[in-house]
Amino acid sequence: MSILIVNAHFHFTNAYQAFDKLRRKFCIILSILIMSMLSIGCEKEKPLPDMLHLEIDTHNARPLRHALYGFNTNMISGDYGYLDPDFVKLTEALAPKTLRFPGGTVGNFYHWKPGGFFQDEMTSTLNPKLNQRNKGNYVKLQRRRDGKILFDDFMQLCNMLTITPVVVVNLWTGSPEESAAWVRYTKNKGYHVKHWELGNEFYLPHYRNKYPTVEAYIAEAKKHAAAMKTVNSDIKISVCATPIAFHKEGWLVKTSQRKWDKGLAVDTSFYDAYTVHVYAYKAIRKKKMEEMRGYLMGWIHFAVTDALDYYEKLFPNKEMWITEWNIANPANRVANTQLHAMYVGDFFLKMLTMPNLTQANFHVITGPGKGFPVFSPITSVNPKTFWKYGGEPESDFGNTIRRTVYPAFQLIGEAFADADTQFALSVKNPPILAGAMEYQGKQMSGIQAQAIGEKAAADLVILISNRTGEQHVPKISVDGKSYESNVTYRYVADERLNATNGGNAEMEGSGKIEIRIREWTGKATEFTIPKNSFGILKIKR
Numbered sequence: 001m002s003i004l005i006v007n008a009h010f011h012f013t014n015a016y017q018a019f020d021k022l023r024r025k026f027c028i029i030l031s032i033l034i035m036s037m038l039s040i041g042c043e044k045e046k047p048l049p050d051m052l053h054l055e056i057d058t059h060n061a062r063p064l065r066h067a068l069y070g071f072n073t074n075m076i077s078g079d080y081g082y083l084d085p086d087f088v089k090l091t092e093a094l095a096p097k098t099l100r101f102p103g104g105t106v107g108n109f110y111h112w113k114p115g116g117f118f119q120d121e122m123t124s125t126l127n128p129k130l131n132q133r134n135k136g137n138y139v140k141l142q143r144r145r146d147g148k149i150l151f152d153d154f155m156q157l158c159n160m161l162t163i164t165p166v167v168v169v170n171l172w173t174g175s176p177e178e179s180a181a182w183v184r185y186t187k188n189k190g191y192h193v194k195h196w197e198l199g200n201e202f203y204l205p206h207y208r209n210k211y212p213t214v215e216a217y218i219a220e221a222k223k224h225a226a227a228m229k230t231v232n233s234d235i236k237i238s239v240c241a242t243p244i245a246f247h248k249e250g251w252l253v254k255t256s257q258r259k260w261d262k263g264l265a266v267d268t269s270f271y272d273a274y275t276v277h278v279y280a281y282k283a284i285r286k287k288k289m290e291e292m293r294g295y296l297m298g299w300i301h302f303a304v305t306d307a308l309d310y311y312e313k314l315f316p317n318k319e320m321w322i323t324e325w326n327i328a329n330p331a332n333r334v335a336n337t338q339l340h341a342m343y344v345g346d347f348f349l350k351m352l353t354m355p356n357l358t359q360a361n362f363h364v365i366t367g368p369g370k371g372f373p374v375f376s377p378i379t380s381v382n383p384k385t386f387w388k389y390g391g392e393p394e395s396d397f398g399n400t401i402r403r404t405v406y407p408a409f410q411l412i413g414e415a416f417a418d419a420d421t422q423f424a425l426s427v428k429n430p431p432i433l434a435g436a437m438e439y440q441g442k443q444m445s446g447i448q449a450q451a452i453g454e455k456a457a458a459d460l461v462i463l464i465s466n467r468t469g470e471q472h473v474p475k476i477s478v479d480g481k482s483y484e485s486n487v488t489y490r491y492v493a494d495e496r497l498n499a500t501n502g503g504n505a506e507m508e509g510s511g512k513i514e515i516r517i518r519e520w521t522g523k524a525t526e527f528t529i530p531k532n533s534f535g536i537l538k539i540k541r
Contacts, residue, residue: 052474053428054462056451058541059479060424064452067164067358068351069416070098071365071374072324073154076106076117076137078144079377080366082153086398090375091365092161094406095413100166100323100361101154104200104277107168108207109134112182115150116141121173127206151182155191164195166323166359169228171199171220172210180227187232195236195359197275197323198224203242203260214263225270238273238321238359239264245310246278246303249438265314273319273358276311278304280343281328282437285506289497290469292334294436296327296343297467300350301444302435308354321359322351330371330387335504338494338515338532341408345492345534346465348412349448352422362409370504374409375402379502391509392502404501404515407492408534411517414490415463415536421455425462433467447472447529462537464529466493472529478541487527489520491535 071094073082080087091099102110109117122138123131141147158165169179179196186193198221202211211217217240225237241264242257244250251258264274280299284292311320327334327343334340344362351360367373371387377399379388395401431446446468453460466472476483492515503509520527524539 050429052430052447052472054449054464054474054476055426055428056460056462056476056478057424057426058460061421061455064416064419064422065352065358066097066416068097068348068360069412070096070100070164070166070359070361072100072104072361072363074103074106074364074367075149076103076141077367078137078141079368081145082150082157086400087366088157088160090397090400090402091157093413094365094374094409095161095417096163096365096409097416098164098166098359098361099154099158099365100168101151102149102168104168104324104363105130105134106137107197107200108170108172108202110149110168110170111174111178112151112185113178116147118173124173124209125206126209127204130206155186155189155193165191165193166195166197166321166361167193168197168200168323169224171202171217171224172207176223176227179224180231183228183231183235194234195238195321196228197238197240197321198271199240201277202240203257214260217260218263218267222270236272236319237270238275238319238323239271241274241276241311241315243277243279245307246276247281248303248306249281261314268315268318271318273321274311274315275321275323277324277363278322279324279326279328280347282332285331285333287333289334289337289339291436293339293342293467293469293497294434294439296334296339297346297433298435298437298439298442298444300343300347302439302442304347304350304354308356312356318356319358320354320356322357323359323361324363325360326363326372330369331505332371333504333506335371335387336403336405336500336502337497337504337507338404338492338499339497341404341492341515342465342467342497342532342534344405344408345412345463346448346467349450349463349465352450362405370403370500370502373403374406375400377401387505389508390503391500391507391511393509393511393513396513401502402513404492404499406501407515407517411490411492411534411536412463415452415461418454418457418459419452419461421453423451423453423460425449425451431468431470431472446470447474458540460539460541462539464491464533464535464537466529466531466533469497469531471531474527474529476524476527476539478539483539484523484525485540486521487524488538489527489535490517490538491520491530491533492517493530493533493535495532497532 122134244257433446435442499514
């Protein structure tokens with residue numbers, strides 16, 4: 001009996017010890033699970049070191065510069081008029097804050113009172129190609145619009161859509177008296193025109209028969225400025241500076257442009273701003289689109305920053321106006337592609353970081369062809385002009401095609417519509433993008449973002465450029481607090497960088513509108529930034 005009791009006790013003890021071991025193991029495992037769950041909860045407040053993080057600080061804010069969102073108009077081809085229903089509706093949907101009149105080069109030949117051009121003046125430069133283009137457009141305008149581009153029509157559009165005008169006066173074939181009379185006319189009509197440019201790109205060799213040196217330009221510019229400010233001392237006047245600092249490959253070659261800028265900096269008393277036209281040069285054909293990505297984004301990331309230092313040293317107390325910006329020219333193989341739309345969004349975000357920049361206008365809002373325009377008429381097949389050849393889709397608005405940059409600008413217009421403030425935003429732990437061509441071997445942030453909104457409202461908009469070909473999951477915080485509520489993301493994106501709305505210099509289109517606005521709604525914790533994209537993320541504080 002005692003042996004049985006001892007054996008039973010022995011087995012009971014072993015069973016208890018085994019149970020106790022299991023109990024302790026279970027407690028250890030449970031503790032680990034609890035600690036893991038607590039750790040996960042902490043990570044929601046503090047992101048992992050390698051996680052993309054968009055941090056908004058609404059206490060660090062400044063007024064939003066609305067005038068950075070605008071377009072250059074150039075209606076000399078006569079395809080549209082300022083009051084044409086299609087033009088008005090398409091422009092209204094873009095919701096620009098500024099428009100430039102009568103455009104760039106055409107401003108050097110325009111006479112405001114008759115509302116047009118004189119035939120003998122159209123071939124007065126030293127550049128045969130420019131003369132030929134001017135003459136051809138003059139003929140088109142005569143045929144389509146009786147030769148008229150009326151300033152009153154332009155101002156009616158601006159007043160209708162609440163747009164700020166920027167005007168270029170004629171320093172080539174015009175006179176100081178004509179410029180002063182224009183200012184007087186706007187004042188008497190009650191037109192609010194404050195921003196005036198003294199001609200367009202007179203540093204180019206095309207105009208050396210009148211302006212062989214910067215001193216010759218300054219002498220004439222001073223006459224116009226004095227006459228105009230005598231009529232209205234409240235206006236702002238800008239002079240033509242060169243874009244040389246944005247193009248380091250031409251730095252040593254174009255010494256005349258450096259001399260021009262230095263000459264302008266000697267006496268800054270008669271002007272309020274300097275105008276620079278910024279184009280991302282390299283109209284290279286037969287380059288891979290991936291290389292063009294690395295070049296364009298590298299140019300924005302590195303070259304623009306370097307250029308600003310040059311201009312700020314020359315003109316430290318003056319406003320900078322970029323009244324034309326785009327890719328290099330209509331034959332650029334990036335023209336009218338998804339990469340072009342990405343470039344537009346990315347460069348616009350870069351402009352929001354330029355402290356002295358107060359005016360900006362994309363070149364150009366409309367015109368024939370597939371290169372520069374935001375929207376354009378259907379282009380008939382014309383093998384003589386290779387950027388107009390083939391691949392056009394059916395029109396998606398009257399007789400008009402909205403090119404790939406149109407939806408990107410439409411998103412900017414939506415973001416700017418009710419915003420009055422730009423808030424500080426920092427991008428932590430961004431993905432890295434490698435540069436190409438001149439920027440080979442250089443690395444840059446793959447994400448660029450800015451936050452805007454109404455100062456007193458709860459709504460915020462984050463403009464996001466994903467320069468890379470990979471999607472990314474960001475963590476968003478506002479004033480140090482993790483944001484996990486609902487968001488809406490409206491964006492343009494495509495798997496292919498060469499997707500187009502009608503083809504370009506090298507690629508025929510698919511016959512379809514490939515680039516358009518898409519939308520995603522959901523929790524911020526589930527938001528993913530699509531690859532090859534630009535968009536606006538709407539959140540609430």
